[in-house]
Amino acid sequence: MTDHTDQRLGEVQFAVDPAKVPDASLAYIGRVRSPWTERSQCPRNLREARDRGGGGRALIDPPFRPALEGLNVGDWVHLLTWLHRSRRDLALQMPRHAERPKGTFALRSPVRPNPIGLHLVHLVEIDLSSGVLTLDAIDVLDGTPLIDLKPYLPGVDRPPET
Amino acid sequence: MTDHTDQRLGEVQFAVDPAKVPDASLAYIGRVRSPWTERSQCPRNLREARDRGGGGRALIDPPFRPALEGLNVGDWVHLLTWLHRSRRDLALQMPRHAERPKGTFALRSPVRPNPIGLHLVHLVEIDLSSGVLTLDAIDVLDGTPLIDLKPYLPGVDRPPET
Numbered sequence: 001m002t003d004h005t006d007q008r009l010g011e012v013q014f015a016v017d018p019a020k021v022p023d024a025s026l027a028y029i030g031r032v033r034s035p036w037t038e039r040s041q042c043p044r045n046l047r048e049a050r051d052r053g054g055g056g057r058a059l060i061d062p063p064f065r066p067a068l069e070g071l072n073v074g075d076w077v078h079l080l081t082w083l084h085r086s087r088r089d090l091a092l093q094m095p096r097h098a099e100r101p102k103g104t105f106a107l108r109s110p111v112r113p114n115p116i117g118l119h120l121v122h123l124v125e126i127d128l129s130s131g132v133l134t135l136d137a138i139d140v141l142d143g144t145p146l147i148d149l150k151p152y153l154p155g156v157d158r159p160p161e162t
Numbered sequence: 163m164t165d166h167t168d169q170r171l172g173e174v175q176f177a178v179d180p181a182k183v184p185d186a187s188l189a190y191i192g193r194v195r196s197p198w199t200e201r202s203q204c205p206r207n208l209r210e211a212r213d214r215g216g217g218g219r220a221l222i223d224p225p226f227r228p229a230l231e232g233l234n235v236g237d238w239v240h241l242l243t244w245l246h247r248s249r250r251d252l253a254l255q256m257p258r259h260a261e262r263p264k265g266t267f268a269l270r271s272p273v274r275p276n277p278i279g280l281h282l283v284h285l286v287e288i289d290l291s292s293g294v295l296t297l298d299a300i301d302v303l304d305g306t307p308l309i310d311l312k313p314y315l316p317g318v319d320r321p322p323e324t
Contacts, residue, residue, distance in 0.1 A: 015225040018189035023307065024244050026276050027183035046318045063177040064275060066253040070268030076321045077267075080278060082186050091228040105239075105311040106232030108318075113226060114188050114309045116242060116278070120319055145185065147276045149267040156208045156270075157282055158320060159238045 010101035012092040018113035019088045028145040030060040030131065032081060034138045039085070042141055045108070046119060049137040055124070056138030058146055060131035068131065071151070073123055078157075080148035081117035081140050086110040117144070120152060172263035174254040180275035181250045190307040192222040192293065194243060196300045201247070204303055207270070208281060211299040217286070218300030220308055222293035230293065233313070235285055240319075242310035243279035243302050248272040279306070282314060 007013075035054035036042040043049040049056075058079060060068060071077065090111050092101040104112050117140055125134035169175075197216035198204040205211040211218075220241060222230060233239065252273050254263040266274050279302055287296035 012228060014229070016189075018191075019187070021189035022187035023190040024188040024246070024309075025181070025184035026186040026188060027178075027180035027250075028185040029180075029275055045315075047322075050322070064253070064267075066174060067176070067266035067275070068268070069254060069263075069265030071265065078280060080276075080280075084186070088189075091226070092231060101231075103231030103233065104229040105226075106230070106313055108312055108315060112310060113191055113229070114242075116310055118240060118242075118280070118312060118319075120321065122321070147186075148274060148278055150270055150280060151268055152321070153207075153270060157280075159282065159284070159314070160209075160212070 008094040010092065010094050011090055012101070013089045014091045014113065017089055026082060026147050028082065028147060029064040030058060030146040032138055032140050032142065032144045032146060033057040033059060034140060034142045037142050039141065043139045046137055046139050049139040056135045058133040058135060060133070062131065065128065065131040068126070068128055071123060071126060073126055075123045076120060076152040077123060078150045078152060079119040079121055079146060081119065082145040082147050083110040083115035083117050083140065084145055085141065086115040088113050088115055116147070170256040172254065172256050173252055174263070175251045176253045176275065179251055188244060188309050190244065190309060191226040192220060192308040194300055194302050194304065194306045194308060195219040195221060196302060196304045199304050201303065205301045208299055208301050211301040218297040220295040220297060222295070224293065227290065227293040230288070230290055233285060233288060235288055237285045238282060238314040239285060240312045240314060241281040241283055241308060243281065244307040244309050245272040245277035245279050245302065246307055247303065248277040250275050250277055278309070
């Protein structure tokens with residue numbers, strides 16, 4: 001259990017601290033560069049980030065750059081980030097302006113037992129040699145670690161028959 | 163560097179072994195129950211899993227069950243899995259029937275530096291007290307660890323204007 005004391009009324013912690021259960025380990029593959037350096041500035045989601053403009057970049061570390069081969073400008077990709085500044089201990093959370101708390105798995109809050117961010121972004125520019133991907137927008141703090149990139153496939157990434 | 167010797171022609175390993183770079187730790191929140199107990203049987207994606215039938219379940223461990231509050235039958239959710247039996251060392255991979263190798267980040271292969279699976283599934287039944295979610299289908303091996311669940315939000319999880 002972490003000792004956060006800034007809980008809102010109705011919020012409930014997990015009975016274990018996920019940060020202290022090392023079932024598997026992640027390797028960072030790079031970092032996000034974004035216009036947002038303070039939590040208070042950070043857009044709440046990608047729609048808001050697009051509206052506000054400013055773009056963003058994914059900087060891929062040298063060992064992982066060869067794995068970018070085959071991505072193309074214009075592609076939509078899921079970025080997976082590790083929201084390293086998020087707490088991990090809340091089971092029920094009180095979203096701002098909500099009337100009652102909601103389960104973490106029913107929310108897209110960055111606060112989750114494994115604080116993985118899922119961001120569907122558009123590749124505007126790709127530089128394979130420097131490992132720089134220019135994005136249409138991004139909704140995480142500058143410096144957030146990257147852990148995966150996956151091509152968006154409408155056949156599996158949208159509910160069928162929509 | 164792992165010592166896998168079953169590389170296909172054209173496949174290339176990363177210059178570091180991601181399994182040995184512990185930048186962050188994951189806590190398993192549960193396990194997937196699926197009809198697939200052997201790799202050779204496992205569907206290649208969710209579309210194939212739906213066609214073949216058999217459903218699947220997500221079993222959430224007791225400490226994490228309170229976080230399910232607010233999910234509803236009929237919801238579409240992203241399951242995030244940890245594909246624990248996948249190798250993590252390939253930068254370029256030769257997909258079956260492909261003519262040339264492709265970068266890992268341009269593929270949805272389970273082989274990736276952080277073997278996270280992303281699966282958009284339909285909630286058919288929810289039992290909050292036992293932590294059992296019945297799914298329309300799932301495309302991973304029985305016993306695969308779960309690391310997150312996120313509600314599907316069309317406003318951010320689809321490319322805009324489609």
